[in-house]
Amino acid sequence: MAAESGSGGLTEYIKHHLTHLTVNQDHGAFWAFHLDSVFFTLVLALLFIALFAAAARRATSGVPGKLQAAMEILVEMVDGTVKETFHGKSKLIAPLAITIFALVWLMNFMDLLPVDLLPWAAGQMGVEHLRVVATADINTTLGMAITVFFLIWYVGILEKGVVGFFAEWFTAPFHAHGPVGKILTAAPNLLLRVIEEAVRPLSLSLRLFGNMYAGELIFVLIAGLTLESSFAHLSTYGWGAVQLFADVVWTLFHILIITLQAFIFGMLTIVYLSMAAEKH
Amino acid sequence: MDIAVTLIIQGVAFFAVVLVVMRFLWPPLMAAIEERQKKIAAGLAAGNQAQKDLEEAQAKAREIVREARDKAAQIVDQASKRAAEIVEEAKHTATAEAQRLLTQAQEEIVLEAARAREGLRKQVATLAVQGASQLLAREIDARTHAALLDKLELELVNG
Numbered sequence: 001m002a003a004e005s006g007s008g009g010l011t012e013y014i015k016h017h018l019t020h021l022t023v024n025q026d027h028g029a030f031w032a033f034h035l036d037s038v039f040f041t042l043v044l045a046l047l048f049i050a051l052f053a054a055a056a057r058r059a060t061s062g063v064p065g066k067l068q069a070a071m072e073i074l075v076e077m078v079d080g081t082v083k084e085t086f087h088g089k090s091k092l093i094a095p096l097a098i099t100i101f102a103l104v105w106l107m108n109f110m111d112l113l114p115v116d117l118l119p120w121a122a123g124q125m126g127v128e129h130l131r132v133v134a135t136a137d138i139n140t141t142l143g144m145a146i147t148v149f150f151l152i153w154y155v156g157i158l159e160k161g162v163v164g165f166f167a168e169w170f171t172a173p174f175h176a177h178g179p180v181g182k183i184l185t186a187a188p189n190l191l192l193r194v195i196e197e198a199v200r201p202l203s204l205s206l207r208l209f210g211n212m213y214a215g216e217l218i219f220v221l222i223a224g225l226t227l228e229s230s231f232a233h234l235s236t237y238g239w240g241a242v243q244l245f246a247d248v249v250w251t252l253f254h255i256l257i258i259t260l261q262a263f264i265f266g267m268l269t270i271v272y273l274s275m276a277a278e279k280h
Numbered sequence: 281m282d283i284a285v286t287l288i289i290q291g292v293a294f295f296a297v298v299l300v301v302m303r304f305l306w307p308p309l310m311a312a313i314e315e316r317q318k319k320i321a322a323g324l325a326a327g328n329q330a331q332k333d334l335e336e337a338q339a340k341a342r343e344i345v346r347e348a349r350d351k352a353a354q355i356v357d358q359a360s361k362r363a364a365e366i367v368e369e370a371k372h373t374a375t376a377e378a379q380r381l382l383t384q385a386q387e388e389i390v391l392e393a394a395r396a397r398e399g400l401r402k403q404v405a406t407l408a409v410q411g412a413s414q415l416l417a418r419e420i421d422a423r424t425h426a427a428l429l430d431k432l433e434l435e436l437v438n439g
Contacts, residue, residue, distance in 0.1 A: 063321045069313040112297070114290035226286045240289050247293035252300060 010224045017119070017220045019129040020137065036130050037137040044106040044134070048099075074098065081267065086274035090155060093273055100144070101266035107134040108212060108258030112251055115219040135261075136212035138205065145201035148269050152200070156276035169193045204268055211261050215254055222246045405436035 021036040055071040064072060075094075078101060082094045110118075110132040122130040134140045157165045173192060174185040225243040229236040409429070416425075 062324060063317055066310075066313055066317075069316050070309075073312065073316065112294075114287065114294045116287040116290055117294075120287055223286050223290055226289055229285055231285060236285060240285070243286070243289050244293050244296070247290060248296045248300070251293065251297040255301070255305075 010227055013224055013227055014217070014220050016129065017115070018131070018217070020131050021122075021127060021129045034131075034137055034139055036132070037134045037140050040110060040132055041103075041107065041134045041140060044110075045103060048102050048106055052102075074102070078266065082270055085267075085270050087278065090158075090273070090277065092151070092155070093270060096151070096273075097266045097270050100148075100269055101262050104135060104144075104208065104265050105258060105262035107140070108262055110134070111136070111212060111215050111219065111258060112254060115216070115223050131216075133212055133216050135208055136216045138209045141205035141209040141212075142201065144265075145205035148204065148272065149197070149201040151269075152272050152276045155273050159277040200272060204265065208261050208265050211257060215250075215257060218250055219247070222250060401437065405433060408436055409433060 020034040022032050023035050024031055024033045051067070052071065055068045058065060059068055075098060078098045079094050082097055086093050113132065118132045119130040131137065153165075156168075160168065170186040170189050171182070172189060174189050176182050176185045222243055225239045225246075226236055229239065409432075412429075412432070
């Protein structure tokens, strides 16, 4: 591989690609701030809001335009899923699910852009590191998952009251009749519940993060095939063809993955919230 | 770090993906959107048409009801007129018949009266002559009193 001959080579290239644009590093690791993740999250959130606002402002009860029709298809899909899954009457769930799906999809979509394009452009402007896929940053996915976690509590308390919500921690999944049985099942119920509550945001965030991180890494590895070669070398054309082919195939396959992961994140949010609203 | 070649190939790959998406993914998506637009347009048109049809039908119904009411009024009018005519005719006929019967009865009465008077007069004349002749049988000389008797008889017959 031509890449291995250069200074630093592939390892440095990959390391470089996996380094966040970080500010405020002097106050400990926790306060280090991934500017790129936040930036792209905000930009894509604004894009999502702008798209939806444009569709909503020009929304007509008559024949819809193409944008409105597309948004309607998306909204109908999410709303249908919510109606099938969530049997409460919360007005929060469908907009939340749409926001999660659309935002996660947009953030995932950044993965499909040429992996060096935006970092290269940023490098021209003097920005050393840039990671464009916000969902390949555990901070982003965990942040969203923790938000969902609090929403689960919020909906649960809203539907069952504070007493009902916390009483459930001791009375489910094992049900018992009589005071002795209730005391005996309380401890295992609580244990299982604590594990469940802890696992939910972890699995939700790690699933998305893992998929996107791996996807990005594979893009980086594919890109590394022609690293530090030039058109003067014959081997460049061979590896270039391989890179081109692999890149196209992986990008096409990744369209499926980003959609699937966005759908899973949104779907699981609906499922968790509906479980929180349902009485055991 | 020199990534010029890598980036160019990435760009070409991205362009190829865009082409594939445009060729294979975009058309069905657009078709679905256009299908939806068409369906909505057709639904709205059908709704408008139905609204128009309904209004037309309602107008027609109102017209028919109005015509029927007019016709009914006309029929009632005719019927009452005809009834009045029939009553009038019946009255007329009855009056005429009554008049006829009355006249006939009167004529018969007059006739009968005349006949009775005639009969009575004859009987009275006969009785008078008889009475007179019986009363005066002896003294009356038919010859002497003939003129008197004739005069009496004549008076009775004519009077």
